[in-house]
Amino acid sequence: MTRLLGPGLALAAILLVPLAAPPYQTLLMLPFMAYAVILLGLNLLFGYTGLLSFGHALFIGIGAYTGAVLTSRFGLRSLEAILLVSAALGALVAAPVAALCVRYVKIYFGMLTLAFGMVFYTFVLKFYRLTGGDEGMPFLRPLLLGRDLSAMPKTEYLVGPYYYYCVAVLVIATVCMWRIVHSPFGLCLRTIRDNPLKAEALGISVPRYRWCAFVISAVYAAVGGTLLGPPTGNVDPTLAYWTHSGNIVFMTLLGGFTHFFGPLLGAFVFIYLQDFVMSVVPYWRLIFGALLAAIVIFAPGGLMGLIGPRRRERAELVSRA
Amino acid sequence: MQKIFNLACGSFYALGAYVGVSAVAAFTAAGGPPWLFVVPLAVAGLCVGVVGVVVERGLLRFVYGRDETFQLLLTFALVLMLEDVIRIVWGTSPRSTAGLYLAYGQVRLLGATVPVYNLIVIAASLAIALAIGWLLTRTAFGRIMRATADNREMAEALGVDMGRVYVRVFTLGTALGTLGGALVIPATAAMSEMGIELIVEAFAVVVIGGLGSMRGAFVGALVVGILRAVAISVLPEIEMLLIYLIVIGVLVLRPHGLFGAVPA
Numbered sequence: 001m002t003r004l005l006g007p008g009l010a011l012a013a014i015l016l017v018p019l020a021a022p023p024y025q026t027l028l029m030l031p032f033m034a035y036a037v038i039l040l041g042l043n044l045l046f047g048y049t050g051l052l053s054f055g056h057a058l059f060i061g062i063g064a065y066t067g068a069v070l071t072s073r074f075g076l077r078s079l080e081a082i083l084l085v086s087a088a089l090g091a092l093v094a095a096p097v098a099a100l101c102v103r104y105v106k107i108y109f110g111m112l113t114l115a116f117g118m119v120f121y122t123f124v125l126k127f128y129r130l131t132g133g134d135e136g137m138p139f140l141r142p143l144l145l146g147r148d149l150s151a152m153p154k155t156e157y158l159v160g161p162y163y164y165y166c167v168a169v170l171v172i173a174t175v176c177m178w179r180i181v182h183s184p185f186g187l188c189l190r191t192i193r194d195n196p197l198k199a200e201a202l203g204i205s206v207p208r209y210r211w212c213a214f215v216i217s218a219v220y221a222a223v224g225g226t227l228l229g230p231p232t233g234n235v236d237p238t239l240a241y242w243t244h245s246g247n248i249v250f251m252t253l254l255g256g257f258t259h260f261f262g263p264l265l266g267a268f269v270f271i272y273l274q275d276f277v278m279s280v281v282p283y284w285r286l287i288f289g290a291l292l293a294a295i296v297i298f299a300p301g302g303l304m305g306l307i308g309p310r311r312r313e314r315a316e317l318v319s320r321a
Numbered sequence: 322m323q324k325i326f327n328l329a330c331g332s333f334y335a336l337g338a339y340v341g342v343s344a345v346a347a348f349t350a351a352g353g354p355p356w357l358f359v360v361p362l363a364v365a366g367l368c369v370g371v372v373g374v375v376v377e378r379g380l381l382r383f384v385y386g387r388d389e390t391f392q393l394l395l396t397f398a399l400v401l402m403l404e405d406v407i408r409i410v411w412g413t414s415p416r417s418t419a420g421l422y423l424a425y426g427q428v429r430l431l432g433a434t435v436p437v438y439n440l441i442v443i444a445a446s447l448a449i450a451l452a453i454g455w456l457l458t459r460t461a462f463g464r465i466m467r468a469t470a471d472n473r474e475m476a477e478a479l480g481v482d483m484g485r486v487y488v489r490v491f492t493l494g495t496a497l498g499t500l501g502g503a504l505v506i507p508a509t510a511a512m513s514e515m516g517i518e519l520i521v522e523a524f525a526v527v528v529i530g531g532l533g534s535m536r537g538a539f540v541g542a543l544v545v546g547i548l549r550a551v552a553i554s555v556l557p558e559i560e561m562l563l564i565y566l567i568v569i570g571v572l573v574l575r576p577h578g579l580f581g582a583v584p585a
Contacts, residue, residue, distance in 0.1 A: 283408065
């Protein structure tokens with residue numbers, strides 16, 4: 001039971017935020033929850049399988065643009081349906097991409113995912129009629145559980161029903177991912193990360209497991225990408241740009257990729273710290289770049305590695321990675 | 322060469338471009354004749370290469386022993402930092418060397434009008450390519466560099482000081498990047514985003530040519546340059562898309578590039 005204490009407290013705090021915090025702080029929680037879903041998926045690939053993707057913005061873009069196209073072109077407004085279509089499209093695109101990418105590891109894998117991400121980015125940018133080019137596309141307010149809330153003022157809608165909707169999606173996504181990484185499948189992924197040769201010798205089909213992990217993480221990224229849309233009401237190509245992929249990897253590392261909840265903490269700290277730094281000086285990149293360099297050099301375990309228990313065990317994990 | 326995929330090389334390029342603009346502006350303000358502007362430009366470009374030393378000694382050397390993904394992330398941190406450094410020093414509006422592009426006049430060549438400056442840059446890049454080729458294949462330093470890339474432990478065991486080799490290689494690479502940025506600037510304008518945009522193109526060039534192959538990088542640059550020019554005039558919508566599709570094709574069919582050696 002004790003291991004549920006931390007996440008339980010965090011969930012209770014998340015549920016209380018709209019009641020206790022001013023609307024502005026509550027609104028910042030929305031991208032946090034969307035990124036939390038994305039990072040759960042990314043870390044299945046990075047932390048658990050040992051593959052660093054520099055192209056996950058591709059799937060974020062797919063999720064966000066699916067929502068935008070469905071709401072503003074096809075009149076499909078039900079968020080549940082949109083999330084399902086996003087997840088399906090994410091998996092559909094990921095299947096061939098993953099099949100090509102998982103043949104490589106390490107830097108080649110990162111470069112190949114980056115190339116695929118940029119293919120999608122240029123596609124979105126150049127095919128103006130379908131995607132709106134660099135101006136992006138409106139993401140109309142979706143129906144939540146079939147209820148039309150378009151009469152509600154925007155802030156009230158976002159800090160109220162939409163907020164709790166996101167919490168529900170995040171909880172479902174977290175529980176599913178927890179089950180995945182603690183299943184025999186998850187154990188196989190960790191074996192592959194630590195020693196692919198041994199995994200192969202034990203009869204694990206390394207490419208197939210890597211492929212599965214990639215597709216699952218793409219589905220998570222697409223779902224999270226869809227959730228990013230409604231708060232701004234607009235999606236644009238920067239969502240799919242390679243620096244965006246870099247930022248989500250940054251969040252993962254900031255929180256700690258060796259811990260299940262590390263990336264979630266990373267997303268939380270990243271978003272609030274970015275907001276704070278930008279309110280003081282406009283040069284958040286300089287400060288965040290220095291922060292990232294410091295983490296990479298001095299604390300590769302991230303924040304969780306600094307505060308979490310069993311520090312030595314994780315330090316070993318990092319040194320092996 | 323160094324088995325580092327440097328995401329920040331585009332940022333070095335941008336840095337070289339900005340310093341080049343400033344150097345030329347200072348040169349003209351000091352009353353230098355316009356026809357000599359290429360000298361401060363090239364000198365400035367090469368001098369900025371010194372940041373390579375700082376970056377290598379200050380950051381990169383801490384992560385050589387670790388997984389390459391950490392090196393990748395460290396260079397991403399550099400991308401973020403350099404972008405803001407440029408914004409702080411030079412502001413957000415584009416900078417250019419107004420009017421100097423045509424200082425050398427134009428010539429008619431094969432029925433097209435070509436600014437002489439373009440010919441100078443082409444000649445300079447050919448000279449640099451030859452110099453690098455000579456350095457790599459004909460000098461002791463070049464042999465040590467290639468040996469290090471092939472087998473680090475073995476080179477170290479034979480008495481090569483890794484730290485010194487790495488800092489030199491990295492600085493050389495940085496200086497070439499900043500010089501390239503400085504040389505291109507009279508033809509365009511320096512923008513703070515040029516770095517992160519260039520990196521994807523540079524990456525395409527290197528992948529098509531083959532990682533660690535200088536000849537390949539040269540051919541890759543030609544392929545990308547010509548393809549872009551052709552695609553812009555024929556099918557402008559798929560210009561960059563085409564490049565990425567070729568990159569993916571090369572990575573899938575020939576993961577070591579057109580000229581890269583296949584490691585055993």
